[in-house]
Amino acid sequence: MRLRAAAMIGVLAAGCASQHPSAPVTDRTARSGAPQPPPVAKVTAPTPRTLSDEHYEVKRGDTLYSIALEHGVDYRELAQWNALDDPTRIRVGQVLRVKPDESRGVQIGRANIGARVESRPLDAPAPVVKLPPKEPSKEPETVQNAEFMWPAKGKILAGFAExxxxxxxxxxxxxxxxxxxxxGRVTYIGSGIPGLGKLVVIKHDNGFITVYAHNRDILVKEQQNVARGQKIAELGSSDADRPKLHFQIRKGSAAVDPLRYLPAL
Structure with missing residues (x-):
């Protein structure tokens, strides 16, 4: 009896095992078919361009006239140095030469064919040339001898604040x-510099430049020589919030305070 009972228990256990098979184990971490994200590219910041003081990189809002004024040169020279046929065709990022190329040497003018030529043997000593006495070097121009006069009569609305x-x-x-x-000599007239309206630029001796902005009407032409006190324009409000004259004095490319050079009121 005990043997029969044991046999029956074994048969029942085997039947239960066959009815509940074990579930397969799946590795859900391995996804061989899933696309992998692309590697992150390492972006390096662009290296800033380093230019000599003889060159300038055009920025947004620049014009050839504004670049010429900021560097104290005539825009015609600027166009010539950079082989620009059209002064309006410059682009952002373009590098311009703002000083003459000294490596090209000095331009030689036309020879004076009519000059008298002295003939002498090759072995003859050269004649002694007496040089004129050397004049004492002049002191740099000071405020007193600049001889600037007020370009307009009126109170000062805003001072120099570079x-x-x-x-x-x-x-x-x-x-x-x-x-x-x-x-001096008029080097530019026009409206080619944003924010200054109708503009006159005059070049003077000793590297000085004067700027007259926001005019209503301009009465001179480019390359015209003008005298001190000569009427060159009429006061206006072109590209300004009110009638006024914006007046600059520049020493080369550097703007200076006009009140240091104008007579005291």
Whole structure:
């Protein structure tokens, strides 16, 4: 009896085992078919361009006229140095030469064919040439001998505050006369510099430049020589919030405070 009972228990256990098979184990971490994310590319910041003081990289908002004014040169020279046929065609990022190329040497002018030529044997000593006495070197131009005069009559609305303001603003009525602060040559007239309206630029001796902005009307032409006190424009409000003259004095490329050079009021 005990043997039969044991046999029956074994048969029942085997039947239960066959009815509940064990579930297969799946590794859900391994996804061989899933796409892998691309590797992150390492981005390096662009290396800033280093230029000599003879070159300038055009920035947004620049014009050839504004670049010429900021570097104290004539825009015609700037166009010539960079072989620009059209002064309006410059692009952001373009590198321009803002000083003459000294490596090209000195231009030789036309020889004086009519000059008298002295003939002498090759072995003859060269004649002694007496040089004129050397003049004492002149001192750099000071405020007193610059001889600038006020270009307009009116109270000062805003003073020199570089870099925000590179000159002074002088109050006035539309049509008031604007005169040249010193004798010189007109190098630019026009509206090619944003924010300055109708503009006159005059080049003077000793590297000085004067700027007259926001005019209503311009009465001179480019390359015209003007005298100190000569009327060159009429006061206006072109590209300005009110009638006024914005007046600058520059020593080369550097803007200086006009009040240091104008007579005391």
């Amino acid at each position: 870099p925000r303001s590179k000159g002074i603003d002088i109050d006035g009525r539309p049509g008031d006369p604007i005169v040249a602060a010193a004798a």
